Amino acid sequence: MTILHCGDPARGKAWAEIFARDLPQVPFRCWPDIGDGQEVRYLIAWTLSEEIITALPNLEVLFSIGAGVDQLDLSLLPDHVRVVRMIEPGITTTMAEFVTMAVLALHRDLPALVAGQRSGTFPYLPVKMARERRVGFMGLGELGQAAIRMLSPIGFRLSGWSRSPRQIEGVTTFHGADGMGTFLAQCDILVCLLPLTDETRGILCRDTFAQMPKGACLINVARGGHLVQDDLIEALDSGQIGAAMLDVSTPEPLPETHALRAHPAVFLTPHIAGVTRIDTAVYALMDALRAVMAGQSVAGDIDRTKGY
Numbered sequence: 678m679t680i681l682h683c684g685d686p687a688r689g690k691a692w693a694e695i696f697a698r699d700l701p702q703v704p705f706r707c708w709p710d711i712g713d714g715q716e717v718r719y720l721i722a723w724t725l726s727e728e729i730i731t732a733l734p735n736l737e738v739l740f741s742i743g744a745g746v747d748q749l750d751l752s753l754l755p756d757h758v759r760v761v762r763m764i765e766p767g768i769t770t771t772m773a774e775f776v777t778m779a780v781l782a783l784h785r786d787l788p789a790l791v792a793g794q795r796s797g798t799f800p801y802l803p804v805k806m807a808r809e810r811r812v813g814f815m816g817l818g819e820l821g822q823a824a825i826r827m828l829s830p831i832g833f834r835l836s837g838w839s840r841s842p843r844q845i846e847g848v849t850t851f852h853g854a855d856g857m858g859t860f861l862a863q864c865d866i867l868v869c870l871l872p873l874t875d876e877t878r879g880i881l882c883r884d885t886f887a888q889m890p891k892g893a894c895l896i897n898v899a900r901g902g903h904l905v906q907d908d909l910i911e912a913l914d915s916g917q918i919g920a921a922m923l924d925v926s927t928p929e930p931l932p933e934t935h936a937l938r939a940h941p942a943v944f945l946t947p948h949i950a951g952v953t954r955i956d957t958a959v960y961a962l963m964d965a966l967r968a969v970m971a972g973q974s975v976a977g978d979i980d981r982t983k984g985y
């Protein structure tokens with residue numbers, strides 16, 4: 678009953694040592710050193726290949742190294758293989774910190790201030806207080822709720838949209854297709870933290886931007902596939918969207934000549950908002966593995982029919 682790590686060798690080495698100490702009954706191996714492939718019941722990976730899946734005929738559970746699972750080609754997996762995403766304090770905290778930074782940066786017009794520094798105009802822009810700014814979250818899962826908790830004491834007016842109804846203290850919530858228009862109409866800053874599925878691909882598009890207040894801002898810390906990049910460029914150029922902070926793009930990184938790279942109203946970061954931490958994720962992984970071995974459900978269980 679072996680667990681196989683497939684990814685960054687430094688992380689694999691560190692985790693192998695911690696497993697040997699804390700969960701010695703589950704041998705921990707690092708790809709490509711799989712030993713007897715028949716023994717591997719558990720795989721922890723960021724992406725999948727046919728070569729890996731073919732080498733593991735008795736695989737039972739795939740653990741994602743990340744919070745999302747869309748980067749794993751799940752069609753390679755037999756239907757019975759359970760998929761568990763990573764829920765760990767390192768990702769949650771770094772994501773909440775990043776979103777807080779991004780919301781504050783857009784709230785205080787940082788892109789325009791930086792552009793003003795570069796051009797030497799140093800514009801004296803009107804200043805609003807947090808209680809005058811409406812921040813809306815698309816996606817109210819683990820990461821969205823953590824960011825909301827961090828932002829809440831600053832005083833922003835918080836709202837959220839999700840596929841099915843959610844109640845969160847201090848947050849005005851909307852759901853489903855019917856709730857989308859009303860939600861968007863009151864987003865001065867929109868934060869996307871949705872899982873990427875067939876339904877959410879391209880959700881940040883011309884039609885969505887048109888329903889937001891003129892000059893509203895966008896933060897995408899989910900996946901590049903949520904955003905129709907050409908629609909964003911058009912919305913930025915028309916002033917419908919005032920500024921954007923994008924931690925993800927298609928592809929990553931964007932080509933050097935891409936219009937978003939040099940756009941004065943856009944901040945791009947290299948998919949670094951929420952980071953799986955070597956020192957915290959290993960304990961979350963061991964907890965999830967212990968629960969799985971005891972036949973229990975875990976918070977990160979993925980419904981493979983829904984994709985999240």
Ligand SMILES: O=CC(=O)O
Pocket residue numbers: 742743744745746768951953
């Ligand atoms: O994008 C990062 C993750 O899925 O954790």
